[in-house]
Amino acid sequence: MTEALRSYPRSIECTGSQIEISRMTSADRSALDRLIDSLPDHDLLFVPRDISHPKVIDAWVRALDNGEVTSLIARNGETVVGCTAIVIDHLSWSRHVGELRVLVTPSSRGTGLGRALIQECFAQALELGIKKLVTQMTIDQHAAIAVFEDLSFKAEALFRHHVADRMGELHDLVVLSHDVDAVAKRHELYGLSDALG
Numbered sequence: 001m002t003e004a005l006r007s008y009p010r011s012i013e014c015t016g017s018q019i020e021i022s023r024m025t026s027a028d029r030s031a032l033d034r035l036i037d038s039l040p041d042h043d044l045l046f047v048p049r050d051i052s053h054p055k056v057i058d059a060w061v062r063a064l065d066n067g068e069v070t071s072l073i074a075r076n077g078e079t080v081v082g083c084t085a086i087v088i089d090h091l092s093w094s095r096h097v098g099e100l101r102v103l104v105t106p107s108s109r110g111t112g113l114g115r116a117l118i119q120e121c122f123a124q125a126l127e128l129g130i131k132k133l134v135t136q137m138t139i140d141q142h143a144a145i146a147v148f149e150d151l152s153f154k155a156e157a158l159f160r161h162h163v164a165d166r167m168g169e170l171h172d173l174v175v176l177s178h179d180v181d182a183v184a185k186r187h188e189l190y191g192l193s194d195a196l197g
């Protein structure tokens with residue numbers, strides 16, 4: 001697997017708060033637990049597996065160590081306020097595709113953190129050699145869909161009744177995608193790559 005080169009930690013400003021973004025490692029395990037505990041149940045439905053289950057987090061942390069997942073963690077002081085994951089299946093015929101997951105704690109939403117984290121993931125996707133990013137969420141996540149569409153993701157598939165929540169209620173799932181290569185080429189053409197680095 002290609003080692004991402006982007007340097008971390010990085011500090012960004014989100015509506016007056018200084019947020020530090022670093023690479024997630026297995027040492028962030030308990031911070032990740034706290035972040036997931038802060039989420040409403042419905043927000044967990046955007047990932048295929050239930051991340052409130054310790055076994056799923058164990059697998060995530062193991063995947064960080066063996067390079068199957070590249071994750072960032074965002075902190076406001078000591079408090080974890082967001083994280084990302086780019087998941088690649090290196091043994092599949094879609095190893096050029098990265099599945100992107102972004103999570104911001106409810107109290108930090110609407111501050112620009114989600115957008116900043118997604119943009120960090122674009123830079124990481126390029127370094128990882130990913131050609132296409134996909135992301136999925138239930139169709140009632142209007143804010144999330146608005147953020148991704150604004151960042152040039154396009155709806156690519158809709159799966160009816162694909163997600164069952166804890167009460168057994170069924171939800172439709174939308175998959176949005178982003179052509180990383182095409183956007184990078186456009187940036188190169190306009191001389192934006194260096195400016196965005």
Ligand SMILES: CC(C)(COP(=O)(O)OP(=O)(O)OC[C@H]1O[C@@H](n2cnc3c(N)ncnc32)[C@H](O)[C@@H]1OP(=O)(O)O)[C@@H](O)C(=O)NCCC(=O)NCCS
Pocket residue numbers: 043046100101102103104105108109110111112113114115116135136137141142143144145146147150
């Ligand atoms: C999706 C998510 C990461 C966005 O995080 P965020 O920090 O609130 O995003 P931002 O503050 O950067 O907002 C980005 C844009 O979306 C817009 N936006 C935010 N909430 C919105 C809403 N309810 N309706 C429409 N647009 C909205 C903002 O105005 C902003 O646009 P601007 O930069 O032009 O002002 C966050 O809502 C989340 O964690 N959701 C639960 C998990 C999830 O569904 N993840 C997505 C699947 S991977």
